[in-house]
Amino acid sequence: xxxxxxxxxxxxxxxxxxxxxxxxxxxxxxxxxxxxxxxxxxxxxxxxxxxxxxxxxxxxxxxxxxxxxxxxxxxxxxxxxxxxxxxxxxxxxxxxxxxxxxxxxxxxxxxxxxxxxxxx
Amino acid sequence: xxxxxxxxxxxxxxxxxxxxxxxxxxxxxxxxxxxxxxxxxxxxxxxxxxxxxxxxxxxxxxxxxxxxxxxxxxxxxxxxxxxxxxxxxxxxxxxxxxxxxxxxxxxx
Numbered sequence: 001x002x003x004x005x006x007x008x009x010x011x012x013x014x015x016x017x018x019x020x021x022x023x024x025x026x027x028x029x030x031x032x033x034x035x036x037x038x039x040x041x042x043x044x045x046x047x048x049x050x051x052x053x054x055x056x057x058x059x060x061x062x063x064x065x066x067x068x069x070x071x072x073x074x075x076x077x078x079x080x081x082x083x084x085x086x087x088x089x090x091x092x093x094x095x096x097x098x099x100x101x102x103x104x105x106x107x108x109x110x111x112x113x114x115x116x117x118x119x120x
Numbered sequence: 121x122x123x124x125x126x127x128x129x130x131x132x133x134x135x136x137x138x139x140x141x142x143x144x145x146x147x148x149x150x151x152x153x154x155x156x157x158x159x160x161x162x163x164x165x166x167x168x169x170x171x172x173x174x175x176x177x178x179x180x181x182x183x184x185x186x187x188x189x190x191x192x193x194x195x196x197x198x199x200x201x202x203x204x205x206x207x208x209x210x211x212x213x214x215x216x217x218x219x220x221x222x223x224x225x226x227x228x
Contacts, residue, residue: 099212100153100213
């Protein structure tokens with residue numbers, strides 16, 4: 001199971017920081033972990049992924065502003081998105097899964113999502 | 121990036137009917153790594169199909185995925201009331217991973 005946490009309100013030009021707690025097994029039990037977002041009333045956008053060994057892969061549209069990191073001791077991974085604007089307002093999901101893996105577990109498990117609003 | 125275009129945007133059907141949803145990729149999808157998700161309001165996406173045609177754990181056999189290269193289809197036979205939702209396709213064969221814009225399946 002996955003659970004997102006973090007501030008629900010971020011000021012413009014600030015940094016959005018979220019954490020995804022993984023329960024039910026070690027984070028090393030699966031290769032890739034992703035962040036996906038969904039603006040209100042819109043579709044899904046993949047932000048990026050982190051390998052349990054620590055390497056990352058980001059969406060080119062966000063690469064200059066995004067960092068995904070891992071804390072194995074806490075069994076969690078995190079998202080930082082800098083220089084946010086109103087366009088970054090969205091529900092942010094963490095999910096088990098990534099690019100290039102075709103297994104029954106790829107994107108079978110998602111957090112409930114957390115709404116982050118960018119506003120002053 | 122591999123752009124996925126879903127059609128139709130909205131599909132209005134009745135319970136018991138068959139639904140056919142299309143997903144077209146702008147480039148060949150590597151290894152046919154296409155997944156389909158169902159999303160209901162206020163909920164995260166739910167994995168239905170992976171690898172273009174393999175059903176995820178616990179998904180009823182009325183959901184069927186097919187297709188290859190650039191053209192993929194999700195078919196739902198004998199619609200149940202709980203099937204009315206938004207459906208997204210996803211390609212995960214290449215980075216960046218991309219989603220289609222969604223097809224809304226409405227109750228007629």
